[in-house]
Amino acid sequence: MYRRLPPLNALKAFEAAARHLSFTRAADELFVTQAAVSHQIKALEDYLSMKLFLRRNRTLLLTEEGQAYFLELKDIFKNLQEATEKLLAKGSKGAVTVAMPPSFASQWLVPRISKFSQAHPDIDVRIKAVDFDEGFLDDDVDVAIYYGKGRWSGVNADKLHTEFLTPLCSPMLFNGPKPLNNLSDLKHHVLLHDSSRAAWKDWLKNVGVQGVNVNQGPVFSHSMLVLQAAALGQGIALGNTVLARPELDAGRLVIPFEEKVESRDAFYLVCDETQAELGKIAAFRSWVLTQVEEEQDVL
Structure with missing residues (x-):
């Protein structure tokens, strides 16, 4: 049967105290009092029915159980922080980083970028003009323009103009x-x-x-x-x-x-397939596809 998790505040207090091996430094980091951290740790120990810390000559130590719990929790908190930062970076405001061949950047996107800025003043576009092989997309790039036949795994690829x-x-x-x-x-x-x-x-x-x-x-x-x-x-x-x-x-x-x-090949707008409909990526993707649709008849 599913067991209710301990309170998040208690887990945060434990992770900080275990990392610093100090209730005082944990309290400073969390902007609470030392007494509040001590209270949260006591509540967590009562919940788990085990000791997590030992005090020896004014030194704070982790018990064997506390050490094992800390090693698990620190990775969970790290992943939680990274997931939150990634989500905020993919939000509806901020900056969208777009990587593309230099020729496409100078000949197509740069002459039109003011239109996107007018439509989305809260989103800044960061253009990375780079040479790369088909399939290049990394954590620092929100959207990329590939040139090829459109066969890439793990990404959402929208064909742009018929060339x-x-x-x-x-x-x-x-x-x-x-x-x-x-x-x-x-x-x-x-x-x-x-x-x-x-x-x-x-x-x-x-x-x-x-x-x-x-x-x-x-x-x-x-x-x-x-x-x-x-x-x-x-x-x-x-x-x-x-x-x-x-x-x-x-x-x-x-x-x-x-x-x-x-041409047998074409330019494709590419992004992570899980991000295509989210925030600023969706806004940029929609704008590019609308521009392409309006221009296709004159090519």
């Missing part, structure tokens, strides 16, 4: 001396690559174009660097329509051809 890959270039290049009338004209231009040359190779295969040398042109570590190089007229990028939107809207980049290929 398309298409050639992008500066208006200077488009209107320059080398024509860009059809896809075969790509062979006359420098190709810009994001991380590897495989993307251009796969894209040209999908649209049925041959004779373009994909083994030429610089390779950049981040998508935003590829877009910057293209905007400066350094060559033609194979751009993600989501990340390229600021440059396209500003006229720094243009889409020279109608052909585009849907």
Whole structure:
């Protein structure tokens, strides 16, 4: 049969007194009198029908039973404190920490973050622009943006935009001396690559174009660097329509051809599956998904 637990105040008094081996120091920590701590310990000993402390020459010692009880309780109190701090951190106010690739941070979130701040003035967004593999999410991050196929265990993953890959270039290049009338004209231009040359190779295969040398042109570590190089007229990028939107809207980049290929990967908003509907995480998640829904039709 379930037995009623001892009063929490008595347990707190015991844990503090056992940790300090002093009723006086426990009283100072708990902001009560020494007599109150002594009273709580006596009540707990009566409840348990055993002695928890011994007094030897003005020294406070734990009995064998008291030592065993303390070792169990100290972990319980530590876990309780950590659970409370975690809950408060996930509450409806404060700060939400979001980790994401630098390109997504600079090209998508940063231009829109003021809208979130206006809608949720009590929540500060802390952006961590980091390079990481699929599946990165730790205790210091409330929400992350992953890029991949959406298959991660133990997390809630919301697909963001349906993305398309298409050639992008500066208006200077488009209107320059080398024509860009059809896809075969790509062979006359420098190709810009994001991380590897495989993307251009796969894209040209999908649209049925041959004779373009994909083994030429610089390779950049981040998508935003590829877009910057293209905007400066350094060559033609194979751009993600989501990340390229600021440059396209500003006229720094243009889409020279109608052909585009849907990307097999996408950006996903990811959080702990137990936290998706709680407090500030739910607020940020809802805002991002609303933004995406409003923008999808113009991509």
